Amino acid sequence: MGRPIVFLTDFGEGSIFVGEMKGVILKINPNAKILELTNSIRPQNVFQAAFLLKYSYKYFPKNTIFLCIVDPEVGSERKPIVVKSSNYYFIGPDNGLLYPAAFSDGIKFVVLIENKKYFLEKVSYTFHGRDIFAPVAAYISKGVPLKNFGPTVSSIRDLVFEEPTFDENGCLVCRVMYIDSFGNVVTNLEEPKFYSLLFKYNLTKTSNLYIFVGQKLYEVKMVKYYCEVGEGSPLALFNSFGLLELSINKGNASEYFSLKEGDVVKIRFFK
Amino acid sequence: MGRPIVFLTDFGEGSIFVGEMKGVILKINPNAKILELTNSIRPQNVFQAAFLLKYSYKYFPKNTIFLCIVDPEVGSERKPIVVKSSNYYFIGPDNGLLYPAAFSDGIKFVVLIENKKYFLEKVSYTFHGRDIFAPVAAYISKGVPLKNFGPTVSSIRDLVFEEPTFDENGCLVCRVMYIDSFGNVVTNLEEPKFYSLLFKYNLTKTSNLYIFVGQKLYEVKMVKYYCEVGEGSPLALFNSFGLLELSINKGNASEYFSLKEGDVVKIRFFK
Amino acid sequence: MGRPIVFLTDFGEGSIFVGEMKGVILKINPNAKILELTNSIRPQNVFQAAFLLKYSYKYFPKNTIFLCIVDPEVGSERKPIVVKSSNYYFIGPDNGLLYPAAFSDGIKFVVLIENKKYFLEKVSYTFHGRDIFAPVAAYISKGVPLKNFGPTVSSIRDLVFEEPTFDENGCLVCRVMYIDSFGNVVTNLEEPKFYSLLFKYNLTKTSNLYIFVGQKLYEVKMVKYYCEVGEGSPLALFNSFGLLELSINKGNASEYFSLKEGDVVKIRFFK
Numbered sequence: 001m002g003r004p005i006v007f008l009t010d011f012g013e014g015s016i017f018v019g020e021m022k023g024v025i026l027k028i029n030p031n032a033k034i035l036e037l038t039n040s041i042r043p044q045n046v047f048q049a050a051f052l053l054k055y056s057y058k059y060f061p062k063n064t065i066f067l068c069i070v071d072p073e074v075g076s077e078r079k080p081i082v083v084k085s086s087n088y089y090f091i092g093p094d095n096g097l098l099y100p101a102a103f104s105d106g107i108k109f110v111v112l113i114e115n116k117k118y119f120l121e122k123v124s125y126t127f128h129g130r131d132i133f134a135p136v137a138a139y140i141s142k143g144v145p146l147k148n149f150g151p152t153v154s155s156i157r158d159l160v161f162e163e164p165t166f167d168e169n170g171c172l173v174c175r176v177m178y179i180d181s182f183g184n185v186v187t188n189l190e191e192p193k194f195y196s197l198l199f200k201y202n203l204t205k206t207s208n209l210y211i212f213v214g215q216k217l218y219e220v221k222m223v224k225y226y227c228e229v230g231e232g233s234p235l236a237l238f239n240s241f242g243l244l245e246l247s248i249n250k251g252n253a254s255e256y257f258s259l260k261e262g263d264v265v266k267i268r269f270f271k
Numbered sequence: 272m273g274r275p276i277v278f279l280t281d282f283g284e285g286s287i288f289v290g291e292m293k294g295v296i297l298k299i300n301p302n303a304k305i306l307e308l309t310n311s312i313r314p315q316n317v318f319q320a321a322f323l324l325k326y327s328y329k330y331f332p333k334n335t336i337f338l339c340i341v342d343p344e345v346g347s348e349r350k351p352i353v354v355k356s357s358n359y360y361f362i363g364p365d366n367g368l369l370y371p372a373a374f375s376d377g378i379k380f381v382v383l384i385e386n387k388k389y390f391l392e393k394v395s396y397t398f399h400g401r402d403i404f405a406p407v408a409a410y411i412s413k414g415v416p417l418k419n420f421g422p423t424v425s426s427i428r429d430l431v432f433e434e435p436t437f438d439e440n441g442c443l444v445c446r447v448m449y450i451d452s453f454g455n456v457v458t459n460l461e462e463p464k465f466y467s468l469l470f471k472y473n474l475t476k477t478s479n480l481y482i483f484v485g486q487k488l489y490e491v492k493m494v495k496y497y498c499e500v501g502e503g504s505p506l507a508l509f510n511s512f513g514l515l516e517l518s519i520n521k522g523n524a525s526e527y528f529s530l531k532e533g534d535v536v537k538i539r540f541f542k
Numbered sequence: 543m544g545r546p547i548v549f550l551t552d553f554g555e556g557s558i559f560v561g562e563m564k565g566v567i568l569k570i571n572p573n574a575k576i577l578e579l580t581n582s583i584r585p586q587n588v589f590q591a592a593f594l595l596k597y598s599y600k601y602f603p604k605n606t607i608f609l610c611i612v613d614p615e616v617g618s619e620r621k622p623i624v625v626k627s628s629n630y631y632f633i634g635p636d637n638g639l640l641y642p643a644a645f646s647d648g649i650k651f652v653v654l655i656e657n658k659k660y661f662l663e664k665v666s667y668t669f670h671g672r673d674i675f676a677p678v679a680a681y682i683s684k685g686v687p688l689k690n691f692g693p694t695v696s697s698i699r700d701l702v703f704e705e706p707t708f709d710e711n712g713c714l715v716c717r718v719m720y721i722d723s724f725g726n727v728v729t730n731l732e733e734p735k736f737y738s739l740l741f742k743y744n745l746t747k748t749s750n751l752y753i754f755v756g757q758k759l760y761e762v763k764m765v766k767y768y769c770e771v772g773e774g775s776p777l778a779l780f781n782s783f784g785l786l787e788l789s790i791n792k793g794n795a796s797e798y799f800s801l802k803e804g805d806v807v808k809i810r811f812f813k
Contacts, residue, residue, distance in 0.1 A: 013555045014582030016580045024601050026603050027602065034577075072792055074768065075767020125767040126768065126779065127782035
């Protein structure tokens with residue numbers, strides 16, 4: 001069976017571009033195991049893709065090959081690369097997308113994809129996913145050594161996610177990283193940091209949070225799971241990524257709070 | 272290859288939660304065959320999931336494992352279960368979702384999922400699909416006996432679909448169970464019951480139906496397939512679930528009749 | 543493993559009809575390799591399906607079985623067929639859908655699907671995808687010879703895509719064939735024809751294009767890849783299908799030009 005290949009793209013669910021990439025892979029490796037992490041990255045949103053990859057990669061088997069195509073600069077000088085980390089392979093354009101996940105797993109080395117022998121015969125200017133990245137992923141899944149694809153490089157473009165910081169009023173300034181399909185609002189506040197802050201402010205975990213969205217203040221109950229509050233009520237919890245999430249029990253928090261990805265949420269620990 | 276695992280969730284197509292569950296399964300069983308029945312159940316709509324599962328399960332091979340995650344009460348006291356029916360395995364929360372399908376296939380026994388040995392090491396409060404249900408499905412696909420997961424239980428939460436009934440005016444009161452992606456309106460009237468009623472009223476199958484949507488009366492042609500009527504014309508037929516469906520040839524019946532899931536449609540057999 | 547089966551339908555992503563078809567196939571061939579080209583064809587749009595199939599099929603392995611269900615006349619007299627081309631199998635209704643791809647690959651022979659032995663026991667009037675086409679695809683993937691399914695036929699319904707032509711003012715009249723998920727506008731102008739026209743008019747490839755959408759004239763830069771122009775600027779290029787495409791760098795060309803599938807775009811080669 002070999003190493004599974006996992007897609008992460010902005011082509012949209014049901015895109016025939018995804019279908020074509022699968023065809024290309026199967027032509028090279030008829031036994032390839034192809035999965036989709038998601039093809040619903042918002043068009044050209046490298047940030048969103050990098051975020052979701054960072055918080056998902058570790059659930060896949062060792063040696064999984066992540067084929068990541070969010071590539072607004074396709075055809076230009078941006079480089080196609082393979083990042084070998086401690087446990088995985090990450091393939092995609094060198095635009096920051098692969099960095100947070102690979103860095104978190106431990107980057108071993110990076111190969112620049114240059115050897116045309118492993119490309120489709122005719123390479124388009126607009127779809128390297130099909131013509132370069134998919135065939136390279138297929139060859140890696142068959143065990144072709146990474147050195148065959150090109151030289152190693154000593155640096156790649158990084159992308160570092162902002163950490164929450166305190167403002168002049170003692171509020172913790174968090175960023176909305178992701179809105180999921182239920183409308184849950186996922187922030188950049190990780191659980192260990194939160195506990196340290198609770199400790200510092202001498203609060204118990206069951207305390208409510210006071211959050212500012214713009215000038216508006218909300219008191220939000222801090223819970224473990226969604227249905228601890230009544231239907232339609234707001235809540236905050238640490239979600240399955242280990243990040244602080246604002247939610248509405250059986251509702252849509254993104255709409256409730258009028259929050260979208262990239263927005264700021266401020267948390268105050270005292271009334 | 273073993274037993275296929277079929278997903279039925281409300282995570283949305285392209286949800287990375289679906290992707291993570293696949294990763295978890297492959298880590299445990301690299302040869303797992305994973306399929307998707309649908310991930311497009313409307314958020315938290317246990318009823319819709321139960322309906323679609325009931326009318327679809329039998330098309331899958333014997334011993335298929337249905338992994339069903341529509342779980343608004345995740346984290347609370349609701350129980351994770353495996354239902355073994357005559358031919359299948361149904362895994363999910365004990366909230367009624369699994370009941371209609373398993374009952375229809377014949378429930379053999381039910382196991383409460385308790386043995387943490389088969390969970391992910393760290394179980395979140397919000398995503399048991401990934402942390403409990405997916406690993407259990409993977410172990411079942413590898414042949415781990417059900418008794419290993421926990422004790423059997425003697426009852427589960429049921430969910431029984433309403434049957435059509437007659438009102439005081441002699442109209443058959445049907446419920447809209449499902450609107451499909453073409454806008455077809457699927458009711459709860461099964462074909463054998465309909466034939467019995469035709470017989471009772473001494474009607475032939477080619478008769479038109481008189482249907483009330485609210486106060487409005489429509490005369491609808493009863494046909495076998497969609498293009499028996501002109502484009503844009505309404506029709507009724509027994510669909511591939513064996514249920515009465517209202518449709519518009521090359522059109523959208525849900526919009527035409529202003530009907531949505533849960534609404535009532537009344538059928539009169541005489542002018 | 544055998545021959546892969548590739549779905550092309552208008553059922554919508556996440557449709558349970560797609561799920562049921564997979565179940566039916568696996569019951570017959572537990573080792574079937576099922577892929578999706580797309581299930582997002584616009585409802586009943588045979589033209590769009592035929593177009594995407596024509597420009598995608600060749601990326602799949604030899605002997606791939608394309609299971610194509612866009613079937614507004616299901617249940618009527620339209621015929622279920624298998625087209626054997628030089629390298630592939632195309633299964634679907636005889637409504638033109640299969641023609642452009644099969645013709646381009648070279649049609650060898652066509653079999654009418656008649657032998658009920660290969661159907662599901664109970665065939666509905668509305669879902670031949672599940673009850674006839676999916677089982678036939680599964681049997682072909684197992685190696686059942688085509689002659690077993692029915693007699694050969696000497697003609698099928700064709701569907702020929704319009705070629706660009708010149709109007710009385712010397713403008714090249716192109717048709718919008720497809721809008722992709724990024725909003726890129728794909729026309730019916732193939733690259734070789736374009737070059738011949740450039741040669742005829744003695745123009746260089748870097749020339750700008752003058753395009754009319756309705757009465758409105760745009761000057762559009764002709765480039766190789768999207769980010770050769772500034773963000774939000776219009777461009778034209780030959781895309782991964784080898785067709786002229788109008789695009790906006792990091793934007794949506796369909797919205798920018800108010801163009802939809804089927805519309806006309808006129809190209810003038812001189813200012």
